[in-house]
Amino acid sequence: MSAPNKQYDPVEVAVLSPEEVTGMRDAALAAIAAAGDLDELKAARLAHAGDRSPLALANAEIGALPPEARAEAGKRVGTARREVTQALATRQEVLAAQRDQWALVEEAVDVTLPWDRAPRGARHPVTTIAERLADVFVGMGYEIAEGPEVEAEWYNFDALNFPPDHPAREMQDTFFVAGPDGAGQSGVVMRTHTSPVQIRAMLTRPLPLYVVSPGKCFRSDALDATHSPIFHQIECLAVDEGLTMADLRGAINAFVEAMFGEGLRTRLRPDFFPFTEPSADVSMECHICRGASTRPGGEPCRVCRSQGWIEIAGCGMVNPKVLVACGIDPDRYSGFAFGLGIERSLMIRHGVTDIRDTLEGDVRFSRAFGMEV
Ligand code: PHE
Numbered sequence: 068m069s070a071p072n073k074q075y076d077p078v079e080v081a082v083l084s085p086e087e088v089t090g091m092r093d094a095a096l097a098a099i100a101a102a103g104d105l106d107e108l109k110a111a112r113l114a115h116a117g118d119r120s121p122l123a124l125a126n127a128e129i130g131a132l133p134p135e136a137r138a139e140a141g142k143r144v145g146t147a148r149r150e151v152t153q154a155l156a157t158r159q160e161v162l163a164a165q166r167d168q169w170a171l172v173e174e175a176v177d178v179t180l181p182w183d184r185a186p187r188g189a190r191h192p193v194t195t196i197a198e199r200l201a202d203v204f205v206g207m208g209y210e211i212a213e214g215p216e217v218e219a220e221w222y223n224f225d226a227l228n229f230p231p232d233h234p235a236r237e238m239q240d241t242f243f244v245a246g247p248d249g250a251g252q253s254g255v256v257m258r259t260h261t262s263p264v265q266i267r268a269m270l271t272r273p274l275p276l277y278v279v280s281p282g283k284c285f286r287s288d289a290l291d292a293t294h295s296p297i298f299h300q301i302e303c304l305a306v307d308e309g310l311t312m313a314d315l316r317g318a319i320n321a322f323v324e325a326m327f328g329e330g331l332r333t334r335l336r337p338d339f340f341p342f343t344e345p346s347a348d349v350s351m352e353c354h355i356c357r358g359a360s361t362r363p364g365g366e367p368c369r370v371c372r373s374q375g376w377i378e379i380a381g382c383g384m385v386n387p388k389v390l391v392a393c394g395i396d397p398d399r400y401s402g403f404a405f406g407l408g409i410e411r412s413l414m415i416r417h418g419v420t421d422i423r424d425t426l427e428g429d430v431r432f433s434r435a436f437g438m439e440v
Contacts, residue, residue, distance in 0.1 A: 083140040088143045095154070116148070123148075189433040191428075192433060200301050211278070216283050218256055218257070220255065260300055260406060269390070279301065280303075283297060295426055305318065311384075331354055331357075332351070335349055335350075347381075353376060356371060356375065382404065
């Protein structure tokens, strides 16, 4: 700030002339009006109302004027500064409101949008059921035994007492794995059932033996609503002293109750499997009509095709020849086994009419069975 002038020199204080002050004010108002957002307004405030702004400097010059000029200049500069302050405040309000409005639009959250679009998987019902059944048997003291899906023919057939010319060995039933030269005769097949796991268990585990074997099986069936070349079985094997068909029956009943519900009767009818003797097929009382073969109202039961019974498994007492093949003394030990298709059980239990639904891996199918673990 300069020292007070005794002589008022209009040239020296031209900065305080009405034109200059008006010019400063107009420049400030123009910059404020031109500010398009709060950042630009902040810059305009600094330039036109800050400590180093022309009007602030002009204000500081007032003290340097001769006393008679100060009042008028002070009034002029003061008015200009008030106008600028007022304009800043007004513009601030407008721009802040604009910013808020913009934020409401741009940052709006549509709470009605679906929030769970990230695709989630579901456990496949075949896995869930296989585990649940295996658990039931583990609870009764059985152990889980597994074997390879690509299996030696000897385990899949020979040791199970399939004669060399048994039709099941033929190409229409069995996938033979090509030999190293690309030809057949490798002695290796895709296992056609879980029964080879019986052999592996009897050869490797100490007696008495109680095992349950869930697993994938393969047969060269054409894919249609009721056949699939890839499916799952679960199989139970017990070898102990003094086991009889009554024990087999008890194990089957436990299985049926766990899978289909309590109190369902079972029925064994003679059948044939090379590896069991005697052999039987297992039917259970239809879990829908409970053996009545009709639904309330008299219409036929579609689930059991009005039979009242549904065939679900094969079973029998382990053939002594199989015990011998595994080095077990058939005079001391006896065994029972039963095996069944998991997909088939799933279809019966849940009314699935097309086995292909279990193969396609569509999560919408799996999800319908829940996330039971
Ligand atoms: N392995 C037989 C099949 O695939 C089922 C079975 C298992 C039968 C155990 C008897 C005993 O049809």
